[in-house]
Amino acid sequence: xxxxxxxxxxxKKPGESLKISCKGxxxxxxxxxxxxVRQMPGKGLEWMGSIYPGDSDTRYSPSFQGQVTxxxxxxxxxxxxxxxxxxxxxxxxxxxxxxSQSSRTITFDYWGQxxxxxxxx
Amino acid sequence: NFxxxxxxxxxxxxxxxxxISCTRSSGSIVSNYVQWFQQRPGSSPTxxxxxxxxxxxxxxxxxxxxxxxxxxxxxxxxxxxxxxxEGDYYCQxxxxxxxxxxxxxxxxxxx
Numbered sequence: 001x002x003x004x005x006x007x008x009x010x011x012k013k014p015g016e017s018l019k020i021s022c023k024g025x026x027x028x029x030x031x032x033x034x035x036x037v038r039q040m041p042g043k044g045l046e047w048m049g050s051i052y053p054g055d056s057d058t059r060y061s062p063s064f065q066g067q068v069t070x071x072x073x074x075x076x077x078x079x080x081x082x083x084x085x086x087x088x089x090x091x092x093x094x095x096x097x098x099x100s101q102s103s104r105t106i107t108f109d110y111w112g113q114x115x116x117x118x119x120x121x
Numbered sequence: 122n123f124x125x126x127x128x129x130x131x132x133x134x135x136x137x138x139x140x141i142s143c144t145r146s147s148g149s150i151v152s153n154y155v156q157w158f159q160q161r162p163g164s165s166p167t168x169x170x171x172x173x174x175x176x177x178x179x180x181x182x183x184x185x186x187x188x189x190x191x192x193x194x195x196x197x198x199x200x201x202x203x204x205x206x207e208g209d210y211y212c213q214x215x216x217x218x219x220x221x222x223x224x225x226x227x228x229x230x231x232x
Contacts, residue, residue: 035221045158045166045211047221059220095165105154105172106215111165 002026004034004096004112011118012086019082020115022096029077030054033099035108036070036081040092050099051079086119093117123147125212125224132230137202141227143212144194151188153214155195160226161208169210170197199229207231 007021022034035050049060053074060070072079079096094115097108124146133139143155155173158166168177170186173195183203188195195214199206212224 037223044209044226045160045213045223047219047223050220061219061221097166100171102172105156106221107154107156107168107171107213108166108221109168111167114165 002098002110004098004110006094006096006112006115009116009118011120013121014086014088014119016086016119017082017084018086018117019080020094020117022079022081022112024077024079024098027098030074032101034072034079035097035099036068036079037095037097037108038064038092039095039114045095048081048094053077053079086117088119088121090117091119122216122219123222125214125222127210127212127224127227129225130228130230132232133202135202135204135231138198138200139202139229140199141197141210141212141229142192142194143196143224144192145214148216149190150193150195150214151190153216155186155188156213157184157186157195157197158211158213159206159208160211166211202231204231 003025030053033050036048038046048064049070051058051070051072053072069082096112098110100109126144157170159169160166169184174186183200185198209226211226
Protein backbone atom coordinates (compact mmCIF):
# COMPACT_ATOMS: atom_id res chain seq x y z
CA UNK A 1 0.00 0.00 0.00
CA UNK A 2 1.37 3.39 -1.00
CA UNK A 3 1.69 5.75 1.94
CA UNK A 4 3.14 9.20 2.48
CA UNK A 5 3.57 10.01 6.15
CA UNK A 6 4.44 13.57 7.12
CA UNK A 7 6.04 14.89 10.24
CA UNK A 8 3.92 16.42 12.97
CA UNK A 9 2.55 19.88 13.52
CA UNK A 10 5.02 22.65 14.27
CA UNK A 11 4.70 25.89 16.19
CA LYS A 12 7.51 28.35 15.53
CA LYS A 13 8.42 31.99 16.00
CA PRO A 14 9.15 34.42 13.17
CA GLY A 15 12.77 34.20 12.08
CA GLU A 16 13.22 30.59 13.16
CA SER A 17 14.19 27.82 10.76
CA LEU A 18 12.19 24.67 10.08
CA LYS A 19 12.44 21.44 8.13
CA ILE A 20 9.42 19.17 7.69
CA SER A 21 9.47 15.71 6.20
CA CYS A 22 7.48 13.29 4.07
CA LYS A 23 8.33 9.58 4.19
CA GLY A 24 7.14 7.31 1.41
CA UNK A 25 6.48 3.60 1.60
CA UNK A 26 4.88 0.87 -0.44
CA UNK A 27 6.55 1.87 -3.71
CA UNK A 28 9.96 2.60 -5.22
CA UNK A 29 10.47 6.06 -3.74
CA UNK A 30 13.37 7.00 -6.01
CA UNK A 31 11.29 6.67 -9.16
CA UNK A 32 8.48 9.12 -8.46
CA UNK A 33 8.46 12.90 -8.18
CA UNK A 34 7.28 14.23 -4.81
CA UNK A 35 5.55 17.60 -4.76
CA UNK A 36 4.84 20.03 -1.94
CA VAL A 37 1.55 21.92 -1.80
CA ARG A 38 0.65 24.82 0.48
CA GLN A 39 -2.83 25.50 1.80
CA MET A 40 -3.15 28.69 3.79
CA PRO A 41 -6.00 28.89 6.32
CA GLY A 42 -9.31 28.88 4.46
CA LYS A 43 -7.59 29.11 1.09
CA GLY A 44 -6.85 26.91 -1.91
CA LEU A 45 -4.06 24.62 -2.99
CA GLU A 46 -0.79 26.07 -4.27
CA TRP A 47 1.96 24.00 -5.82
CA MET A 48 5.32 24.98 -4.30
CA GLY A 49 7.74 22.67 -6.04
CA SER A 50 8.74 19.08 -6.66
CA ILE A 51 11.74 16.83 -6.33
CA TYR A 52 12.76 13.62 -8.09
CA PRO A 53 14.47 11.63 -5.34
CA GLY A 54 16.38 9.45 -7.80
CA ASP A 55 18.69 12.30 -8.83
CA SER A 56 17.46 15.19 -6.64
CA ASP A 57 16.28 17.14 -9.69
CA THR A 58 14.14 19.92 -8.24
CA ARG A 59 11.63 22.35 -9.70
CA TYR A 60 10.08 25.32 -7.96
CA SER A 61 7.02 27.42 -8.59
CA PRO A 62 8.16 30.98 -9.35
CA SER A 63 6.09 32.07 -6.35
CA PHE A 64 8.18 29.97 -3.99
CA GLN A 65 11.62 30.03 -5.61
CA GLY A 66 14.08 31.38 -3.07
CA GLN A 67 11.55 31.21 -0.24
CA VAL A 68 11.87 27.51 0.57
CA THR A 69 14.23 24.63 -0.14
CA UNK A 70 13.09 21.20 -1.22
CA UNK A 71 15.44 18.27 -0.71
CA UNK A 72 15.35 14.52 -0.38
CA UNK A 73 17.19 11.48 0.92
CA UNK A 74 16.41 8.43 -1.17
CA UNK A 75 18.27 6.17 1.25
CA UNK A 76 15.52 6.70 3.79
CA UNK A 77 12.66 7.38 1.34
CA UNK A 78 12.12 10.89 2.63
CA UNK A 79 11.53 14.30 1.09
CA UNK A 80 11.91 17.57 2.94
CA UNK A 81 10.63 21.13 2.84
CA UNK A 82 12.59 23.73 4.72
CA UNK A 83 12.64 27.40 5.62
CA UNK A 84 15.64 29.35 6.83
CA UNK A 85 13.66 32.22 8.33
CA UNK A 86 9.96 31.77 8.89
CA UNK A 87 7.38 34.54 8.58
CA UNK A 88 3.89 34.73 10.01
CA UNK A 89 2.61 34.42 6.44
CA UNK A 90 4.12 30.91 6.26
CA UNK A 91 1.36 29.73 8.59
CA UNK A 92 -0.39 27.03 6.58
CA UNK A 93 -1.02 23.35 6.09
CA UNK A 94 1.65 21.76 3.91
CA UNK A 95 0.96 18.59 1.95
CA UNK A 96 3.38 16.34 0.17
CA UNK A 97 2.02 14.34 -2.76
CA UNK A 98 3.37 11.74 -5.15
CA UNK A 99 3.28 12.64 -8.80
CA SER A 100 1.74 9.91 -10.92
CA GLN A 101 3.93 8.20 -13.50
CA SER A 102 1.46 8.79 -16.30
CA SER A 103 3.17 9.98 -19.46
CA ARG A 104 -0.09 11.64 -20.48
CA THR A 105 -0.51 14.12 -17.66
CA ILE A 106 1.11 15.69 -14.62
CA THR A 107 -0.90 15.17 -11.47
CA PHE A 108 -0.72 13.74 -7.97
CA ASP A 109 -2.08 10.31 -7.09
CA TYR A 110 -1.23 9.94 -3.40
CA TRP A 111 -1.12 12.59 -0.70
CA GLY A 112 0.33 12.83 2.77
CA GLN A 113 -1.85 13.74 5.72
CA UNK A 114 -0.49 17.27 5.88
CA UNK A 115 1.74 19.14 8.33
CA UNK A 116 0.33 22.21 10.02
CA UNK A 117 2.92 24.95 10.48
CA UNK A 118 2.01 27.84 12.74
CA UNK A 119 4.31 30.86 12.92
CA UNK A 120 3.51 33.33 15.67
CA UNK A 121 5.39 35.50 18.11
CA ASN B 122 1.68 30.73 -17.73
CA PHE B 123 -2.05 30.46 -17.21
CA UNK B 124 -4.55 30.46 -14.37
CA UNK B 125 -7.59 28.29 -13.81
CA UNK B 126 -10.71 30.10 -12.63
CA UNK B 127 -13.47 28.35 -10.71
CA UNK B 128 -16.66 29.69 -9.11
CA UNK B 129 -16.13 30.36 -5.42
CA UNK B 130 -19.12 28.29 -4.35
CA UNK B 131 -22.06 26.28 -5.61
CA UNK B 132 -24.99 24.73 -3.79
CA UNK B 133 -27.66 22.26 -4.71
CA UNK B 134 -30.15 19.91 -3.10
CA UNK B 135 -29.61 16.20 -2.48
CA UNK B 136 -30.46 14.10 -5.51
CA UNK B 137 -29.90 16.95 -7.94
CA UNK B 138 -27.06 17.53 -10.39
CA UNK B 139 -24.38 20.21 -10.10
CA UNK B 140 -21.68 21.30 -12.50
CA ILE B 141 -18.48 23.09 -11.51
CA SER B 142 -16.57 24.95 -14.20
CA CYS B 143 -12.85 25.59 -14.57
CA THR B 144 -11.81 28.15 -17.16
CA ARG B 145 -8.28 28.40 -18.50
CA SER B 146 -7.04 31.98 -18.95
CA SER B 147 -4.65 31.43 -21.85
CA GLY B 148 -3.69 28.57 -24.05
CA SER B 149 -6.10 25.83 -25.00
CA ILE B 150 -7.87 23.77 -22.35
CA VAL B 151 -7.37 20.73 -24.56
CA SER B 152 -3.58 21.19 -24.66
CA ASN B 153 -3.08 19.56 -21.25
CA TYR B 154 -5.26 17.15 -19.34
CA VAL B 155 -7.37 18.39 -16.44
CA GLN B 156 -7.78 16.64 -13.12
CA TRP B 157 -10.30 17.25 -10.35
CA PHE B 158 -9.66 16.82 -6.64
CA GLN B 159 -12.15 16.61 -3.80
CA GLN B 160 -11.12 17.86 -0.38
CA ARG B 161 -13.40 17.20 2.55
CA PRO B 162 -12.92 19.37 5.65
CA GLY B 163 -9.85 18.34 7.59
CA SER B 164 -8.69 15.86 4.96
CA SER B 165 -6.15 15.64 2.20
CA PRO B 166 -7.27 16.03 -1.41
CA THR B 167 -8.27 12.95 -3.39
CA UNK B 168 -8.65 12.56 -7.14
CA UNK B 169 -12.17 12.21 -8.49
CA UNK B 170 -11.37 12.76 -12.19
CA UNK B 171 -8.08 12.49 -14.07
CA UNK B 172 -7.18 13.04 -17.72
CA UNK B 173 -10.29 15.17 -18.32
CA UNK B 174 -12.89 12.44 -17.86
CA UNK B 175 -11.40 9.31 -16.27
CA UNK B 176 -12.56 8.10 -12.87
CA UNK B 177 -10.15 6.39 -10.49
CA UNK B 178 -11.31 3.08 -9.12
CA UNK B 179 -13.61 3.62 -6.18
CA UNK B 180 -15.04 6.93 -7.42
CA UNK B 181 -18.75 6.52 -8.16
CA UNK B 182 -19.98 7.06 -11.69
CA UNK B 183 -22.05 9.98 -10.39
CA UNK B 184 -18.85 11.95 -10.99
CA UNK B 185 -17.98 12.87 -14.57
CA UNK B 186 -15.63 15.28 -16.28
CA UNK B 187 -15.56 17.02 -19.63
CA UNK B 188 -13.76 19.76 -21.52
CA UNK B 189 -15.17 22.33 -23.94
CA UNK B 190 -12.78 24.03 -26.32
CA UNK B 191 -15.32 26.68 -27.28
CA UNK B 192 -15.45 28.05 -23.74
CA UNK B 193 -11.89 26.95 -22.97
CA UNK B 194 -13.10 25.30 -19.84
CA UNK B 195 -13.37 21.98 -18.08
CA UNK B 196 -16.33 20.86 -16.04
CA UNK B 197 -16.98 18.48 -13.19
CA UNK B 198 -20.53 17.19 -12.99
CA UNK B 199 -21.89 15.38 -9.96
CA UNK B 200 -25.28 13.78 -10.33
CA UNK B 201 -27.53 12.32 -7.64
CA UNK B 202 -25.95 14.61 -5.07
CA UNK B 203 -25.36 13.23 -1.59
CA UNK B 204 -24.49 15.10 1.57
CA UNK B 205 -21.16 13.24 1.59
CA UNK B 206 -20.24 15.09 -1.64
CA GLU B 207 -19.90 18.34 0.32
CA GLY B 208 -16.43 19.80 0.31
CA ASP B 209 -14.03 21.77 -1.82
CA TYR B 210 -13.27 20.83 -5.40
CA TYR B 211 -10.14 21.86 -7.25
CA CYS B 212 -9.34 21.56 -10.91
CA GLN B 213 -5.70 21.07 -11.82
CA UNK B 214 -3.70 21.12 -15.02
CA UNK B 215 -0.10 21.73 -15.85
CA UNK B 216 2.24 23.87 -17.85
CA UNK B 217 5.66 22.93 -19.15
CA UNK B 218 7.18 25.97 -17.45
CA UNK B 219 5.42 26.03 -14.09
CA UNK B 220 4.52 22.36 -13.75
CA UNK B 221 1.36 22.02 -11.65
CA UNK B 222 -1.45 24.62 -11.77
CA UNK B 223 -4.45 24.47 -9.43
CA UNK B 224 -7.72 26.31 -9.77
CA UNK B 225 -8.82 28.43 -6.85
CA UNK B 226 -11.31 25.85 -5.61
CA UNK B 227 -15.09 25.66 -5.37
CA UNK B 228 -16.99 25.01 -2.17
CA UNK B 229 -19.87 22.62 -2.78
CA UNK B 230 -22.77 22.74 -0.34
CA UNK B 231 -25.46 20.09 -0.50
CA UNK B 232 -28.49 21.43 1.33
